Amino acid sequence: PTIKPIALLPHNTRTLQQIPQVHLIVSSLFFKLAFTMPEDANVDISRYDRQVRLWGKESQEKMMNSRVLYVNVTGVSAEILKNLALAGIKATLCDTRPASDMEPHFFTPTQPVKRIKYASVAHAVQPLVEEMNPLLEGCPILEKKVENLDEEDLKAFTVIIASQIPLEQAVRLSKLAVALKSQFYLVDCFGWNGAALMDLGKDLTYRPEQGKELLDPVPFKSYTSLEDMVKVPLHECVNRFHKTPPPVYLQYRCLLEYQAKTGSFPAPDKEFDASICKSFLESQQAILPEDTLEALGKAGMAQVAPVCAVLGGMLGNEVIKVISGKGEPANNTILFDGKTCKALTFLVQPKA
Numbered sequence: 001p002t003i004k005p006i007a008l009l010p011h012n013t014r015t016l017q018q019i020p021q022v023h024l025i026v027s028s029l030f031f032k033l034a035f036t037m038p039e040d041a042n043v044d045i046s047r048y049d050r051q052v053r054l055w056g057k058e059s060q061e062k063m064m065n066s067r068v069l070y071v072n073v074t075g076v077s078a079e080i081l082k083n084l085a086l087a088g089i090k091a092t093l094c095d096t097r098p099a100s101d102m103e104p105h106f107f108t109p110t111q112p113v114k115r116i117k118y119a120s121v122a123h124a125v126q127p128l129v130e131e132m133n134p135l136l137e138g139c140p141i142l143e144k145k146v147e148n149l150d151e152e153d154l155k156a157f158t159v160i161i162a163s164q165i166p167l168e169q170a171v172r173l174s175k176l177a178v179a180l181k182s183q184f185y186l187v188d189c190f191g192w193n194g195a196a197l198m199d200l201g202k203d204l205t206y207r208p209e210q211g212k213e214l215l216d217p218v219p220f221k222s223y224t225s226l227e228d229m230v231k232v233p234l235h236e237c238v239n240r241f242h243k244t245p246p247p248v249y250l251q252y253r254c255l256l257e258y259q260a261k262t263g264s265f266p267a268p269d270k271e272f273d274a275s276i277c278k279s280f281l282e283s284q285q286a287i288l289p290e291d292t293l294e295a296l297g298k299a300g301m302a303q304v305a306p307v308c309a310v311l312g313g314m315l316g317n318e319v320i321k322v323i324s325g326k327g328e329p330a331n332n333t334i335l336f337d338g339k340t341c342k343a344l345t346f347l348v349q350p351k352a
Contacts, residue, residue, distance in 0.1 A: 048088055059324035064088045066323050069154065071146055071162035071173070072097065073125050075303025076189040078105040079312020080161055081125075084319060085133050092157070093122040093129075094142040094149070103303050151176050159319055161185045164265065164301055167230060167256040174199040174226040183322050184226065187315055188252065191299030192338035194311040195252040198318075198330065199226035206325050214326060224332055224349040234284035237348050246346050248335040250288055251296055254280060265301045272297030307338040314343060 052060050067090040070081055085091050099118035102108065107125040109118075118124035122141045129139040144153060146162075146169050154160060160177050162170055162185070174184040178201040187196040204220040234253060237245040254277040259265045266272050274293050281287055288296075314334055321327045330345040337343070 066158040069157040074163040075105040075308035077163040083316030095121040234286035267300040
């Protein structure tokens with residue numbers, strides 16, 4: 001689909017005072033409106049009545065009984081957090097990075113972080129989430145580094161959303177999540193582009209939509225774990241519609257490989273070693289133009305507000321589909337090209 005963002009403001013100019021506190025539908029990318037209000041709805045209608053109209057009482061109750069763990073709050077995961085928190089989905093934050101290193105995004109404090117001296121990014125974001133939707137019963141913080149998260153930490157969560165973490169840790173967390181019947185999303189924006197890799201588990205079921213009707217639940221098709229997904233050689237990431245691998249996917253895999261080799265993602269204030277990406281692409285029998293690699297090194301993991309907002313809206317929609325069981329969720333990637341304003345879901349799986 002072609003997406004045309006409208007009137008998107010920079011994150012640092014969108015204050016909480018600009019957000020309606022009642023009856024807010026969190027994203028124009030969410031489900032088609034259904035106008036029938038269930039008569040026996042017992043959710044908090046004063047807050048969520050329009051959302052009950054949107055996706056129904058049962059779905060809203062499932063959402064209110066769910067909890068999402070956010071591992072690192074970045075520009076794009078902040079947008080997902082905002083969308084889902086406003087929809088009534090509880091949040092827990094896990095981000096031990098120094099607050100002074102926090103990039104501008106939706107939950108950036110209005111007061112300078114150096115003045116208040118927050119202990120971490122999570123502590124800086126927490127009060128703003130709680131202010132935005134007090135009905136969430138707080139926004140707890142999980143005080144653990146990514147590499148120390150274990151099964152006991154993850155068992156309380158329906159969905160885990162991670163951003164700017166090493167691929168090795170993403171694979172580890174996805175395996176833990178799937179074993180607990182939870183879903184895992186790795187999502188990042190980098191300059192004008194963004195990508196999400198998803199491991200929804202082989203036992204996921206959903207109800208397909210046929211017009212305005214929902215059909216009986218069916219199992220998820222063509223499941224590939226995140227661990228197996230990243231083992232697929234890049235030159236094999238093609239299908240009948242894409243004779244070459246999607247460039248945004250190649251760029252994201254280059255960034256993840258760069259982090260694995262150097263211990264950090266590229267950044268504008270750091271020297272970029274393009275040879276790491278070139279060697280990786282060569283080993284995978286794939287190629288990116290020189291100017292694309294140069295731009296990738298300059299932008300690094302830059303969080304461009306409109307790109308984060310669009311991809312965050314898409315991922316918010318996907319998480320709601322998974323929690324509610326209504327509609328077929330994307331499998332197993334979502335790739336967004338901000339220059340063309342086009343997004344696609346692309347199935348990465350081993351050849352039979």
